[in-house]
Amino acid sequence: MTISAPRYELVGTSRESRSRRVWVITTEGLRRRLTGLNLVLIVLGALIVGVEVVLFTTPGIAGFLNGGGSPQLSNFATPYNSVNYLILATLLTASIGAGAIAGDVATRSIALYLSRPITTLDYLVGKGAAVGLVLVLFFLVPGVAACLFAYFVGNVSGGLALTAMGAFVLVGLVMVVLFTTLALFLSSLTRRPIFAGAAIFGVLVSAEVLAALVRSVTQSVQALYVSPLEDLLAVAQSVFGVTPAIDPLGALGVVFGISAVTALVTYLRVLEVEVVG
Amino acid sequence: MDLIRSESLTKRYGSVVGLSDLTVAIPAGTIALVGPNGAGKSTFLRLLLGLLQPTAGTAQVLGMEIGLHGIALRERVGYMPEHDCLIPEMTGIGFVAYMGRLSGLPKSDAFGRAHDVLQFVGLREERYRKISEYSVGMRQRVKLAQAIVHDPPLALLDEPTAGLDPTGRAEMLALLKALSQTKGRSLVLSTHLLPDVEGLCDYLVVLNDGRLLVAAPTKEVLSVDSAEFVIRIKGDMSAFVGSLQRHGVVSRPARHEVRIDRPAGGERVLFEAAAEADCQIRYLGPATHSIEELFLRLVPGPPTGAKS
CATH class of the missing domain: 3.40.50.300 (P-loop containing nucleotide triphosphate hydrolases)
Known part of the structure; x- marks a missing residue:
């Protein structure tokens, strides 16, 4: 072993801001998440959005699919016609969000994070941003790219393309907020990322199955509020000009309610982490 | 500061x-x-x-x-x-x-x-x-x-x-x-x-x-405890301890040394006891304590503190 004094010459070195430190957590999180299965799921999601938009906006094909009509905003909503696209998003969220906090708790590296000059909120924002940015790649980027394709290659007017782009951004942000907060919350409940992943997928899909069952038994669409995926679907369909099964404002309230409560509980749970123990 | x-x-x-x-x-x-x-x-x-x-x-x-x-x-x-x-x-x-x-x-x-x-x-x-x-x-x-x-x-x-x-x-x-x-x-x-x-x-x-x-x-x-002395001798340790007792000095013998409370009448009595027991005092000095000893003395209960 070599013992030689390190060069301690950092007295004059300026320190970066706290927001920069948060960004460091985010970029490290992104680096670890943009691999393997996650990339496959992102590409799959992009293909779903891309292919459907191309089909409905390419001259010839669009005319055939639309029964001769010109493309409308609702044609861009095809990914949100059913929960399949959201189930894929759930899979991606489970994969990228499971280890967000649970991984740090499992390795106990969370103690090192919190002993650094950042706050608990900084830590959570950094972790959440890493998860959220991957979801942005899934929800926003393909939609926006597809709208640009529709404008430059398809037979879509600039106004419609811009409106569709705005709709993708708006809906995408709502999706990102709910999936991110839910993932962080469930990840904070356990020290095993695999349990957290199973919980993320299990909770969302179980709620969907439960809502469908209750709806079929009671014949009441109100049951759909139980499922966050149905709530998201209602919001998305409403933004894209499709009439949803449930009231979109009510659904948006449920989405934001879940997001706010899970974010708060996650914060309180991480506050309880013992840095020195 | x-x-x-x-x-x-x-x-x-x-x-x-x-x-x-x-x-x-x-x-x-x-x-x-x-x-x-x-x-x-x-x-x-x-x-x-x-x-x-x-x-x-x-x-x-x-x-x-x-x-x-x-x-x-x-x-x-x-x-x-x-x-x-x-x-x-x-x-x-x-x-x-x-x-x-x-x-x-x-x-x-x-x-x-x-x-x-x-x-x-x-x-x-x-x-x-x-x-x-x-x-x-x-x-x-x-x-x-x-x-x-x-x-x-x-x-x-x-x-x-x-x-x-x-x-x-x-x-x-x-x-x-x-x-x-x-x-x-x-x-x-x-x-x-x-x-x-x-x-x-x-x-x-x-x-x-x-x-x-x-x-x-x-x-x-750890260093000086003026109330306690350490003595190392050449000769029969048990004889020396017995001699100390006869001179009214409370001793705590260990394997190679003996610890005593500081005699009220000065150190002369120690040399007298050594002479009586036919021993030579090779070292006489204030007792030093290890942290372990200090800890045991200060903290009642379990011998050494575990991690808190």
């Missing part, structure tokens, strides 16, 4: 007292923080890191008020936890630089420092390997490296030699010694391995039940 100064520092968790009315001024240097389970060591460290607000009292670390300057404080304090806390899928260099960046170092400085400190802890060759491939000793060294990567004037080290084999322990102590000799750097070691403290620390803080028992230079605490 004191490294740490507290005035009636108190921390309560509901009805449980974590730290009670702690008033202490600790100078810069290498400080040992010892105490049994529940003594208040962890609470004290949390307060020093600015992670807890005191219930009452005030304290300054490096001249900064704790509780008010948590972020600024942690920029200037490094922390090495006792437990494993590394990210296994990262390389040694990547991890240490990452921790440097979280402490606010720009990217190039963080990597430069990470190379420096990993060389210092003896992981130059292994720095590009994943942490998951490291041995226990190597992981312990990475923990030390991340605690000093941002060049903090104060490093809080929680059981730095825990889990190491004798060779690894000696190497870690050598590193800490080298580190403690660096100008402008102070170390606070929370430990229950008392022999580690004796050779390394120049100031000792003993806590028990959240209260301060001792805060003094280690040499002062």
Whole structure:
């Protein structure tokens, strides 16, 4: 072993801001998440959005699919016609969000994070941003790219393309907020990322199955509020000009309610982490 | 300026007292923080890191008020936890630089420092390997490296030699010694391995039940106990002990020496007793105590404090 004094010459070195430190957590999180299965799921999601938009906006094909009509905003909503696209998003969220906090708790590296000059909120924002940015790649980027394709290659007017782009951004942000907060919350409940992943997928899909069952038994669409995926679907369909099964404002309230409560509980749970123990 | 100064520092968790009315001024240097389970060591460290607000009292670390300057404080304090806390899928260099960046170092400085400190802890060759491939000793060294990567004037080290084999322990102590000799750097070691403290620390803080028992230079605490003498003799130890008893001197014989309470009438009686027993006194001096002995004397209950 070599013992030689390190060069301690950092007295004059300026320190970066706290927001920069948060960004460091985010970029490290992104680096670890943009691999393997996650990339496959992102590409799959992009293909779903891309292919459907191309089909409905390419001259010839669009005319055939639309029964001769010109493309409308609702044609861009095809990914949100059913929960399949959201189930894929759930899979991606489970994969990228499971280890967000649970991984740090499992390795106990969370103690090192919190002993650094950042706050608990900084830590959570950094972790959440890493998860959220991957979801942005899934929800926003393909939609926006597809709208640009529709404008430059398809037979879509600039106004419609811009409106569709705005709709993708708006809906995408709502999706990102709910999936991110839910993932962080469930990840904070356990020290095993695999349990957290199973919980993320299990909770969302179980709620969907439960809502469908209750709806079929009671014949009441109100049951759909139980499922966050149905709530998201209602919001998305409403933004894209499709009439949803449930009231979109009510659904948006449920989405934001879940997001706010899970974010708060996650914060309180991480506050309880013992840095020195 | 004191490294740490507290005035009636108190921390309560509901009805449980974590730290009670702690008033202490600790100078810069290498400080040992010892105490049994529940003594208040962890609470004290949390307060020093600015992670807890005191219930009452005030304290300054490096001249900064704790509780008010948590972020600024942690920029200037490094922390090495006792437990494993590394990210296994990262390389040694990547991890240490990452921790440097979280402490606010720009990217190039963080990597430069990470190379420096990993060389210092003896992981130059292994720095590009994943942490998951490291041995226990190597992981312990990475923990030390991340605690000093941002060049903090104060490093809080929680059981730095825990889990190491004798060779690894000696190497870690050598590193800490080298580190403690660096100008402008102070170390606070929370430990229950008392022999580690004796050779390394120049100031000792003993806590028990959240209260301060001792805060003094280690040499002062360990060296002179004017009420007790140590005598080493050449000759028959049992005869000498018997002779001491006849002269009214209370003695506590050990294998190679005998400890006595200082005779009221002066040391002459000791030589008389030795002459009677046909022994030669080869050494006579004030008793010195190991930290272990001191600890046993100060802290009632279990023999040595476990980690709190």
